[in-house]
Amino acid sequence: MGNDVTIAIPLYKAKKYIKECLNSALVQSYPYIDFLVIDDAGDDGSVDFVVQMQAGHPRGKDIRLIRHTQNVGIGKTRNHLIAEAKTKYLFFLDADDIIAENAIQILHDAAEKYQTDLVYGSHEQIDMTKVGHHVIPFLYEQLFLKYDDYPIYVYRKYEGIQATIWNALINLEWFRSTGLRFLPINYWEDFALTMDLATYASRVVLLSDVTYYYYRHSGSLSIAKDSNRYSKENIQKTIGAIEWVKGNSDRIKQKSYFPGRMVKVLMTDFYIVCNVLKNKDRIQPAFSKRELRDVMKSPLTFKETISLKSRRFENLFLYMLGVLPSSISIWIITILGKHRRLI
Structure with a gap:
């Protein structure tokens, strides 16, 4: 049997973490794996360890290393990984995370049993920015074997499913058939x-087995800040990713889950605005109230919003936050944010 799973690792300036990450991939109990690493022109020596493992590890022959001559960003690097993978299944592993020794075996067994498009394992978040390295489990367990059942679940509430691509065993032929690719950005791609x-x-299958360990580091892209300042530019890039999702919804407007999708997207905007308000003294240059109000703009018209067949009130309220005078909109968001302990 040839290898039928690719563990895809985008690598950029992860010298502190890549050894443990790659080791966790190489010790997998499942034997039929390609290990594909794309180095996005990092200059910190991260790639040297990959080269060492190619030469010295018993599974080193299955490590394929590709090096970019110039930095292109995480979105384009993930797309390159998709293009280079040659197996039935694809699994993304970030270079500063690790996976359980039996992760691929567990996910692969479920994928073959149910002939899935996607299999997600559960995961643990280890917050390295907190004293004591606080661990938060994210546990799932459910089967979705009928068309539209999975997106209905995803959009039923804000926390429907993680918005990250790692820890999913993806049927590569199916994924390529969707035509979807990552945006060429570094934040929330x-x-x-x-x-x-x-x-x-x-x-889609969601498994209760913890297969992935996600580490939050102070310098990671997911946090996108240093100890004193948030970058307005990076926040704007995150907002841009959400704007892209807003503008890419016409195809599913008639689906029963569409109103829930709109709530989820606009609530993501709400949380970002609350985070900006909470940290306004650390953001340079500052956001104006008008800029923050505009973040909340719905892609729907007023007529489309009141015509929704479900979740009409939530969508209408969120719509109003995007069209009210900016001072009133931000006042309402501030009150709600404080009530939810977000500000």
């Missing part, structure tokens, strides 16, 4: 893709 990916999936 996976949010934009996974929000749409759910609308194409008809056979």
Whole structure:
């Protein structure tokens, strides 16, 4: 039997973490794996360890290393990984995370049993920015084997499913058939893709087994800040990813889950605005109230909003936050944010 799973690792300046990450991939109990690493022109020596493992590890012959001559960003690097993978299944592993020793075996067994588009394992978040390295489990367990069942689940509430691409065993032929690719950005590129990916999936399994360990580091892109300042530019890039999702919804407007998708997207905007308000003294240059109000703009018209067949009130309220005078809109968001302990 040839290898039928690719563990795809985008690598950029992860010298502190890549050894443990790659080791967790190489010790997998499942034997039929390609290990594909694309180095996005990092200059910190991260790639040297990959070269060492190619030469010295018993599974080194299955490590394929590709090096970019110039940095292109995480979105384009993920797309390159998709293009280079040659197996039935694809699994993304970020270079500063690790996976359980039996992760691929567990996911692969479920994928073959149910002939899935996607299989997600459960995961643990280890917050390295907190004293004591606080661990938060994210546990799932459910089968979705009928068309539209999975997106209905995803959009039923804000926390429907993680908005990240890692820890999913993806049927590569199915994924390529969707035509979806990552946006060429460095922040929330996976949010934009996974929000749409759910609308194409008809056979999805969520497993209770913890297969992935996600580490939050102070310098990671997901946090996108240093110890003193948030970058307005990076926040704007995150907002841009959400705007792309807003503008990419016409195809599913008639679906029963569409109103829930709009709530989820606009609530993501709400949380971002609350985060900006909470950290306004750390953001340079500052956001104006008008800029923050405009983040909340719905892609729907007033007529389309009141015509929704479900979740009409939630969508109408969120719509109003995007059209009210900016001072009133931000006042309302501030009150709600404080009530939810977001500000």
